[in-house]
Amino acid sequence: MTLRVAVLGVGLMGTYHAETLANRTSGVAVTVINDFSPERAQEVAHSTGARVVSDPLEAIAADDVDAVVIATPGPAHEKQVLACLETGKPVLCEKPLTTDAESSLAIVKAEAELGKQLIQVGFMRRYDHEYAHLRGVVESGELGAPLLLHCAHRNKATHPHFDSEMVVKDALVHEVDVTRFLFGEEITAVRILTPAPVSTSHENLRDPQFAIFETESGRMVDVEVFVNTGIAYEVRTEAVFERGSVQIGLGMGAVHKTAPGVWGGPVTADFRERFDQAYASQLQAWADQSRKAIASGNYVVNGPRAWDGYAAAVVCEAGVRALNSGERVAIELPERASIPGA
Ligand SMILES: NC(=O)c1ccc[n+]([C@@H]2O[C@H](COP(=O)([O-])OP(=O)(O)OC[C@H]3O[C@@H](n4cnc5c(N)ncnc54)[C@H](O)[C@@H]3O)[C@@H](O)[C@H]2O)c1
Incomplete structure (x- = not known):
């Protein structure tokens, strides 16, 4: 099967992802492009053979979309990732998962409750x-x-x-x-x-x-x-x-x-x-994993998961406190095992 992908947010990062998906990733077609800027969306849709959908949530829910890449700015991620969970579509969300630890934890829990691993976070250095x-x-x-x-x-x-x-x-x-x-x-x-x-x-x-x-x-x-x-x-x-x-x-x-x-x-x-090789390898691995999951009904993420996005958010929040206080800031994460499926 060809994985039909929507790319949300086609600024610097999203344009690069859309072009990598369209030109250098096998088994993938970019079908939908969404961006706040209609001109920007149109330009990238034209170069990738996709159509423009002007509402991000409609883009996620579209019938010709199997999976989603989110490259909008951090504050937009929470709502868009939750919409992917609601529609049951695999998503590669650029870092940060969300802009604060509390909302990242809520996403970890929502995915765990769903019982399907749908979220990969774009920590692409793991693919370098x-x-x-x-x-x-x-x-x-x-x-x-x-x-x-x-x-x-x-x-x-x-x-x-x-x-x-x-x-x-x-x-x-x-x-x-x-x-x-x-x-x-x-x-x-x-x-x-x-x-x-x-x-x-x-x-x-x-x-x-x-x-x-x-x-x-x-x-x-x-x-x-x-x-x-x-x-x-x-x-x-x-x-x-x-x-x-x-x-x-x-x-x-x-x-x-x-x-x-x-x-x-x-x-x-x-x-x-x-990191060109890492970005391309990340997209290919994510596309292969998503196709396999959709075909088998067994949704597994082998890359960085929502938990990794949450842990990073906790450390960064502590980092900001350390920056502002000049002090050593201790970090406490809940036990991962306390959220079965996380
Ligand atoms: N993994 C990496 O190495 C890496 C590198 C750069 C950026 N990023 C991440 O990628 C994301 C995007 O960064 P960027 O540098 O491309 O930003 P950017 O500002 O260049 O692009 C963002 C695009 O999203 C659009 N947009 C804004 N809000 C939107 C919304 N709610 N719905 C749809 N479109 C919306 C804007 O019009 C813009 O075109 C950020 O989360 C950033 O942290 C990751």
Whole structure:
């Protein structure tokens, strides 16, 4: 069967997803496009062979839609994800699952009560070959137990309205998921340090920030998040094990010697270039999983689930409190097993 997909929100991320689904994902047709901006929707519908439906809930319920990709801004996600649960359609929801922990937990519970795994959250780094390799090293035990992670997350620039809390909720959230994915355990405390800001920062933006996570077994993770480097998009991770260390994200592609005294290679300009393979693999895996679920009636999500979106929301909320107080903030999650099916 061909999986007929609606894409909601075709800004930067949704356009990229719609085009990847239409041109580079097998077994999929993009049938419906929805966006607040009718012109934007029309443009992407035209390039992907879809039709425009102007109401997001009608788009989800449409007869020619089997599954949904949500790439609207975070505040729109809750209502749209709940509509996917109501219509029983698999959904890939961009991060954040919702904008606060309470509503994310309500979604975890609603899905668990339904008894069908319909929600995948767009933590696509899990599909990046290098992160998957690192997870494999952890799982194999070949270097002993992992002890520490050192992470760097650098963007070239952000919108002028990007503020200190968004550094936590929009950028650091990826390292929250990476930590949970690589270590396979929850984060139990967070601290956010704010070094002297870069001169391009403004009143509401502390940039860079330095986060420290503690995990259930007492491991620690440090993350530099620097969202206005003016240089490029760089995401690096080094895992330190009992018997060695592994670094990923070095971008060690071709080495160029382009002028006397100049030695080096390209750095990726933005997140789409750096994680292109991860986004494409995520969509292909989600489409295959959705087709299989619809055909068999057995709905299973193998990627990041609503619980992962909820856990990230809890850590980010604590991160914002840590940012504002300068203190270490302890995190308490309910036992996952206390919500059967979560
Ligand atoms: N996984 C990643 O690496 C990654 C990267 C970038 C963005 N994102 C996420 O993707 C989502 C979208 O981000 P973006 O950068 O593309 O934003 P954007 O502002 O570029 O695009 C959002 C689009 O949604 C439309 N829209 C707004 N509210 C809507 C609603 N209620 N219904 C339908 N359409 C609506 C807007 O008109 C706009 O075209 C966010 O949740 C963001 O966090 C994820």
